[in-house]
Amino acid sequence: MGNVAIARGIVESGCHIVTSYPGTPSSEIIPAVVMFKEELDLKTYVEWSTNEKVAFDNALAACLTGKRAAVAMKQVGLNVASDSLMSSAYTGVVGGLVVISCDDPGPHSSQTEQDSRFYGMFAKIPVFDPSTPQEAKEMVRAAFELSEEFQIPVLLRPTIRVSHAKQNVRLLPPQVLERSAHFDKEPDRWAATPRYRLVLHTRLNDTLRKIQEKFEQDTRWNYEAISSRGASLGIITCSASFVALMDLFEEFGLKDAINVLKIGTPYPLPQKKIRDFTERHKKVLVIEETDRVIESQIVDKNKVLGRLTGHVPLQGELAPEVLYEILAKVLKELGIFTLKAISDPKLDKLVATLDLPIRKPTLCAGCPERAAFFAIKRAFPKAIYPSDIGCYTLGLNLGAVDTVLDMGAGITFASGFYQAYHQDDNDIPIIATMGDSTFYHSGTASLLNAVYNNARFILVILDNEITAMTGMQPTPGLGITADGSKGVEIPLEELLKGCGVKWVRTIDPYEVNGLIQILKEGREYTQKSDGGIAVIIARHPCLIRYPEVCQLYRVEVEITDECNGCMYCVDFFECPALRPNEKEEIVEIDRTLCIDCGVCILVCPRGAIVRKSEKGSG
């Protein structure tokens, strides 16, 4: 997998420190570094940090001691780390620093389709843009070397089709770099005041010019992949689009008709290469994911086709069939030749008439978060429900999630809503939900603010003792670090106390009635004159991570003849193990999915879901 190749590149570069906060499509990098560390018996320090900014700063500080450091995150994580990124471009680095930000055109699993390469331009640091796992691995090494040569952080930007692509790659032995930490005090750099910042900015611009010159000379990352004399159309491309295009050229025999300039370093853009290539063609088409980073930098756009001319879609992934359509359109417009249609509209139409359901992701059968959402909904059916990023975003399906903005906004939205309504003397219930990992990531600052400014709402922390959505990374609550060694456990209860919360209750959400009771008590507390924010920790381990836990709670259930097929449980509890039978008359239990949590017993309004032994049959 691409992320494993990136991890291998990190290890092969002799990198000393690796930090990250998980997020699709970047999450597999750290586990793979840990795997290589163990396999090769390396001393690499690996850290799951509490958030991306924290990860960035830790890596940056490490490289100021002369060591090599890498920090990995998903593209929206770079928003969180951007404050540090911008400043670090000015101060620079000593040992190499490679920042890996994985983009998600589509988006498959993100809030935005943002193009991280813009952050490279924005911060003024060089960007490597790989097309395949093999190239990503090689670019990691090159990025470290560039970073050290010019003392500047370097951004590696794989898209999901690189990070999650599979490819056989060539392994190299890891480089061994014996470097002991030595921090050279240089206050004009590391603690620069605005006056010196101008000096640093001037130096940065100078560095960028030199790097651009280097990229102009480079033929390893920036080269003409197809170069024939006769072609009148040239394509400038990069990332996963490059390889998808090459497959199309091969399949449809287009290699004589179109030339291709592959750009691996979109910033600073090798302008001379672009100019030379453009001059030799009648028209030049720019195809890049996800936004127009190369296209925007091209100075003379006279011959240029791309997003600015409406030839390339402004959103969505550039899948092979999308690329084909773009090519067909451009080739036709230029009168070069006509590509035959490859789509099968008849099949699409036939399938469309079948009215297939869109398969919504759902919380797993037996997920404790479902039980918590059900209790919340039952206790306060008409509250406002700000929520956050994680598996529990899927509380949407239960109607218990109204907002999802970014990491931490579950709490800030709750306080913002409260203040807006409170101003009108309007007291409405607000129930915010947030997972444990998200709370450690960015919940505390939001909560401190809400407590300090006297906001009133209920916060339910869904504590499943793991970062479940992204693949089971440990949290500070668990006290286990990235490579499995012991860290210091930070219990949520203590953290909440430190945030100034005076009312905290902990309950297992499987106890739905108990949770409903506590929610009501919490609401009363928020309404008292000397009250405040009520926080409920709904704690039950993730069943995927800790399957053994299921055994402790086993309550085998069955559905009695009382079921009249009202579908209340299907619609409002939406456990995948409860589903209508073939004729949709009654509900039945899918035994392959059911984990015997027994929570649904409390759900059925007719009491038709019962513990199996109650009937004496089990």
Add this chain to the structure above:
Amino acid sequence: MKTQIVLAGVGGQGILFASRIFSELGLKLGLNVLGSETHGMSQRGGSVAAHLKLGNFYGPIIRQGAADILYSFEEKETYKTLRFLKRGGICFANLEGLGRFDQKVLTHLKNKEIKFRAFDANREASAIGSVKSANIVLIGYSVGTSLVPFNRDDIRSVLEMVSRKEDLEMNMKAFEVGIRHGSTERI
């Protein structure tokens, strides 16, 4: 050899494991392997698809209308992923029966010379006590039909390599059950 395979289904059906089988198979046969998988939200019961390209290709994504083989482990996902098959391609669908499948779609596939093989891998997997092995049963079935360019011994040795110790026996059993059914249907 150049072969493009799409594997489709829903979370929990072992699609990523099936994809691993074919990538290891490719490596064993000395071929270059490229592929892509969906992760993240899809692991919570959503659609899952894996693409695999064995042989010399540049990129990991299969173009719609270019796949040689489609393995679909779930009925509705079959409809959604049929568009990946090329004219003359072949689909192995985990289905209770061909009668359940939309006849108009089947006719359309026939016109495109696409072979469509329905096989109740769930039933056969349940019969040997492991409904989770339906993925391997279906792969075994395809090898049994001799309509795919993979042979039994190669996949057996891949299974030995990639299976968890506790699953190996069941995986082998599932594979052989599939082979048996596939080969008796051979025309």
